[in-house]
Amino acid sequence: MAPIDLLSRAGVELTLARVQAGPFIRGRSGIVLEAPTELDALNEAPLFDAVILPGGPAVKALRKHTDIMQFVRKHHTAGKILAGICAAPLLLLDAGLLPEHYTAHPSAAPELPQADAAACIWHESILTSQGAGTATEFALALVEALTDEETMRQIAGAICWRKA
Numbered sequence: 443m444a445p446i447d448l449l450s451r452a453g454v455e456l457t458l459a460r461v462q463a464g465p466f467i468r469g470r471s472g473i474v475l476e477a478p479t480e481l482d483a484l485n486e487a488p489l490f491d492a493v494i495l496p497g498g499p500a501v502k503a504l505r506k507h508t509d510i511m512q513f514v515r516k517h518h519t520a521g522k523i524l525a526g527i528c529a530a531p532l533l534l535l536d537a538g539l540l541p542e543h544y545t546a547h548p549s550a551a552p553e554l555p556q557a558d559a560a561a562c563i564w565h566e567s568i569l570t571s572q573g574a575g576t577a578t579e580f581a582l583a584l585v586e587a588l589t590d591e592e593t594m595r596q597i598a599g600a601i602c603w604r605k606a
Contacts, residue, residue: 443473444577445494445527445584451597452585459484461507470498481509491588493517497528497547497573504533511537518567523587525569527580531557534568541565547573578603 449456458477460467467475493514495504504510514537518524526534531546531554543565546557561576562569562583569587571580582603586594598605 443469443475445525445581446475448578448581448585448597448601449588451600452589452593454585454588457484457490461504461510470500481507481513484513485509489517489520489522492523492525492584494584495524495526495530495533497526497530499529501529501532505536514539521567523567523569523584525571525580525584527571527577528573531570534570539568541568541570544568544570545572546570579605 446456446458457479458467458475459479459481460477461481465476465478467477469475495510495514510533514524514533518537518539524534524539526546528547529550531540531544532550534540534544535553540554543563544554544557545560545563546554548557551557560572562571562579564583569580569583571577578601582594582598585597597603
């Protein structure tokens with residue numbers, strides 16, 4: 443939720459996509475988000491500046507969708523930003539795009555034993571982050587990458603973010 447909120451505040455146009463039927467996604471705590479676009483519909487769309495992969499328990503189901511891997515590979519090949527939070531670096535692993543330096547939620551450690559303990563790590567055009575507790579830092583890093591430092595600082599101040 444933090445990346446959606448902070449990127450929206452920054453004026454970044456967002457497209458929330460889903461792989462399952464229906465226009466809604468139910469999150470881990472029962473929070474429902476509207477995601478009106480099916481991932482398949484984006485295959486012919488222009489490339490996005492960034493692709494953000496969600497984390498949480500749903501990653502297990504998302505790993506079964508090879509279309510996700512193709513989608514992120516296409517964007518990576520074009521030099522676009524890829525971002526994965528929580529267990530989402532497992533999707534990067536499956537796509538063959540896991541960077542040399544990355545972080546992930548500790549629950550992914552059996553498959554990602556080299557994950558760093560840092561909150562967020564940029565490696566070239568890929569941003570990884572540990573989880574819900576690092577979501578604001580993750581979101582602000584994306585705001586800065588997609589807009590500029592001043593916009594990031596304004597948003598950080600508006601939300602009383604102490605680290606900026």
